[in-house]
Amino acid sequence: MPLTHHLSPVQVAEILRVHQSTVKRWVDDGTIPASKTPGGHRKIALADLLRLVRERKLPSVSVDLSVVERYSSGLDLAAQPLDTLRSNLRDAMSANYPTRVHQLLLRCFQAGMTIEQMGDDLIQPVMEEIGKAWVSGQTDVAQEHLGTSYLHAALIDLRNRLLPIDGIPRPVALGACPEGDFYSLGNLLVELLLLQNGWQVINIGPNTPAASLAHMMERQQAKLVWLTCSYLQDPERFVNECNQLHHKATELGTQLFLGGQALTTEVRRKLHYHWIGESLSQFSLAAKRLLPLSGANPQ
């Protein structure tokens, strides 16, 4: 059921499209975590491998998804075109079938899709469609709630899989949604993204007062603080509090990142920040620049 198969160097070589000797070397020098049998055979966990691929820790390799599929115990879909995935996701969210939503995202994840891809190309468009259907009266608000909660549960499962298992200290990222904003999906995606990129993440979640966030920022010595704004209860007050936060962050040497659909052009004009953007891909790039460079970073 759980697909944490152990692979041999030959199988991994096939997936990564490199020679088996190369895989053996990467295992021996610690690039790929693996264990050994008493007889000396290397065993590599598929989950570990895909995690490395997502983190881009492997020097410029392309993953052969069809091979991954073969080794992940009879998984079908992996390399489906995006629009098929999208319509599948929309159907699963509309039907009362939480498991299907969960499986769909899990398989994308285990096939090596990055969080920013899942967010920008899969979840974002689907949520937009559902939102339109709701506004135009084609869908009930309950149906929209329900689908969203399925998505939410699936993402929380992914988060559990992204949590670091080692005790290696990581730079701290701290984030939340502003007060009055109860929409947690986008914020959760940001959390997943940062986890994937090797941060230690503290996500306070929806409806967090700015003062409380500022206090936490100081106590945790966060390198990065983000705010996901899907809805602004009181734009003017938000602008004030956010600018105070920016001031304090600058003093502490912390970067303040902003995102979310509620930050319209008018609001942005009055805001101070260190970075602002729309897509998760942009966010990912900006956040990566804050990380101490470790290992190979080609391209």
Added chain:
Amino acid sequence: MPLTHHLSPVQVAEILRVHQSTVKRWVDDGTIPASKTPGGHRKIALADLLRLVRERKLPSVSVDLSVVERYSSGLDLAAQPLDTLRSNLRDAMSANYPTRVHQLLLRCFQAGMTIEQMGDDLIQPVMEEIGKAWVSGQTDVAQEHLGTSYLHAALIDLRNRLLPIDGIPRPVALGACPEGDFYSLGNLLVELLLLQNGWQVINIGPNTPAASLAHMMERQQAKLVWLTCSYLQDPERFVNECNQLHHKATELGTQLFLGGQALTTEVRRKLHYHWIGESLSQFSLAAKRLLPLSGANPQ
């Protein structure tokens, strides 16, 4: 599948993800300590196996923990006194340590604790303590948010474990929090409870308009509809909508169950319902009374 301390080579092979022949060879050459029955069958102690795994003497990058759990559940620390569990949970929620919260609840679950016990005797008291600490200014609101989100994530994982895997049709229970109520923890516990008791559950979640719930109730032919009320934005309006819901439910032969701390005595006096209560244990009993009836519901 009894829970034993002693495993056969096949079971060990399953855990280590190697062939059973290999396990037999490792036992024979002394790599894995084992005893033998008079007839010559090898018996391997789980404790020995896990010790070797920890010492990196066996392939173990990611031991298939779900398999280990199946053989080891109920072995270690199962019956701790409740107040110890409570203080452990409070500590884990106060520290930034989501995994500890998760593990704690998971172990309670796997040790056979029911959802109503976990809710009434563990989570409810701890949340109350944290709430008091927050009101009295001892804790930051962010810390309270954070701990709650850890709890929420752990409960969602439990829900995934409770989801029915068979296709057997079950009676439908439908529920939500009223409009303006964004507190989802209690509602989630109700969902878990009903899943545990064999219902098919549709939980629309926080902030659901009563009209939308009524519509869904009709479409899904729910036998049970519940509302978890932690906060009432507009008590008078809620009373009106809830009573309309009760009327429609009665017409459809659906039972309307109410619960939550926001339903004070004054509010209750004006409400119509088929059941109301405070604890999950009471809820569980009331819901169980609806279960054996199947098919005796003429339109």
Added chain:
DNA sequence: CCGAAAATCGTTCAATTCGATCTTTTCGCC
């Protein structure tokens, strides 16, 4: 207590992997 079904044993043999060595490719540098 008995008999049948399931699980395990011990053995043999094929398939895979190891480790070491060597050749080829890639990349930075002058």
Added chain:
DNA sequence: GGCGAAAAGATCGAATTGAACGATTTTCGG
């Protein structure tokens, strides 16, 4: 462009692991 070092690919005998099969032991009802 040439050159040296580092990384990647190729090869091969020895060792390890996986698979198959009849014989034996254990389990489970009646």
